[in-house]
Amino acid sequence: DSGVTQTPKHLITATGQRVTLRCSPRSGDLSVYWYQQSLDQGLQFLIQYYNGEERAKGNILERFSAQQFPDLHSELNLSSLELGDSALYFCASSVGTSGRRDTQYFGPGTRLTVL
Amino acid sequence: GQNIDQPTEMTATEGAIVQINCTYQTSGFNGLFWYQQHAGEAPTFLSYNVLDGLEEKGRFSSFLSRSKGYSYLLLKELQMKDSASYLCAVKGGSYIPTFGRGTSLIVHP
Numbered sequence: 001d002s003g004v005t006q007t008p009k010h011l012i013t014a015t016g017q018r019v020t021l022r023c024s025p026r027s028g029d030l031s032v033y034w035y036q037q038s039l040d041q042g043l044q045f046l047i048q049y050y051n052g053e054e055r056a057k058g059n060i061l062e063r064f065s066a067q068q069f070p071d072l073h074s075e076l077n078l079s080s081l082e083l084g085d086s087a088l089y090f091c092a093s094s095v096g097t098s099g100r101r102d103t104q105y106f107g108p109g110t111r112l113t114v115l
Numbered sequence: 116g117q118n119i120d121q122p123t124e125m126t127a128t129e130g131a132i133v134q135i136n137c138t139y140q141t142s143g144f145n146g147l148f149w150y151q152q153h154a155g156e157a158p159t160f161l162s163y164n165v166l167d168g169l170e171e172k173g174r175f176s177s178f179l180s181r182s183k184g185y186s187y188l189l190l191k192e193l194q195m196k197d198s199a200s201y202l203c204a205v206k207g208g209s210y211i212p213t214f215g216r217g218t219s220l221i222v223h224p
Contacts, residue, residue: 002157033211043158043202043214056211090157097210101146101165104212106157 003027004093004107012113018079021110025072025093031055032074033094033104034066038087049074050097081114088112117141117207119215126221127193135188135201135218143208149177149188150202152217158202161188190220198222 003026013019025032034046036059045058049068060066063081068074078085088111092104118140127133139147146165150158164170164179164186176189190197200219204212 002159004157035214042216043204045211045213048211056209058211088155099210101163102210103148103160103163105160106150108157109155111155 002105002107004091004105006089006091006107006110008110009108010111010113012115013081014115015081015083017081017114018077019081019112021076021078021089021091021112023074023076023091023093023107025074025091026105029093029095029105030072031094031097031102032068032072033092034060034074034076035090035092035106036087037090037109043090046076048097055097078112083114086112086114117205117213119203119205119213121201121203121215121218123216124219124221126223129193129195129222129224131193132189132191133193133220135190135203135220137186137188137203137215139184139186139203139205139215141184141205141207141213144181145206145208145210147177147179147186148204148206148212149175149186150204150214152200152202154200161201193222195222195224 046060048056091107149161152158162177200217202217203215
């Protein structure tokens with residue numbers, strides 16, 4: 001158990017819908033990262049928040065957005081869902097943001113299925 | 116940008132030793148990570164290298180050569196539970212790790 005929690009574990013929805021994925025980082029970690037993992041792709045970095053502020057952006061679609069709240073939990077919002085959005089979504093947390101040794105610890109993931 | 120290459124799949128026998136290679140090209144280098152991921156589960160941290168050489172941790176060791184853009188993960192005394200995907204991740208100048216596609220290791224009796 002990494003100490004990172006994610007809810008829900010599974011989510012099944014229809015095309016065109018909107019969903020929210022939630023993540024709570026390890027105690028003491030200030031950075032939260034979101035990743036997408038599909039069968040034909042590796043772990044794709046979406047976005048990073050550090051202490052409530054957006055710090056880095058990866059291959060995140062405009063239909064997707066995220067935020068980190070004052071209690072440091074984060075939410076990833078996915079809207080106008082398409083079949084291709086079906087994937088495992090992981091949240092990871094780390095202590096800081098720029099340390100070399102700063103290690104990411106991953107949550108159990110949310111499996112999103114878009115029908 | 117960054118480019119990371121790992122073999123797609125490897126097989127090995129229980130009790131044996133296996134070496135999983137990772138080559139990378141990156142602008143800026145701030146460390147290389149290895150993660151283990153069982154199917155449908157979260158990646159779990161195995162090792163971190165930022166200086167050249169070998170880091171040993173129990174049955175697992177990881178090696179880095181920065182000049183060659185090369186790392187390997189060595190797994191000794193293989194067990195069936197070691198069947199998993201092994202992800203190489205490089206932290207470049209942006210400090211955000213880029214992950215390779217992973218090497219699926221199959222351990223058979």
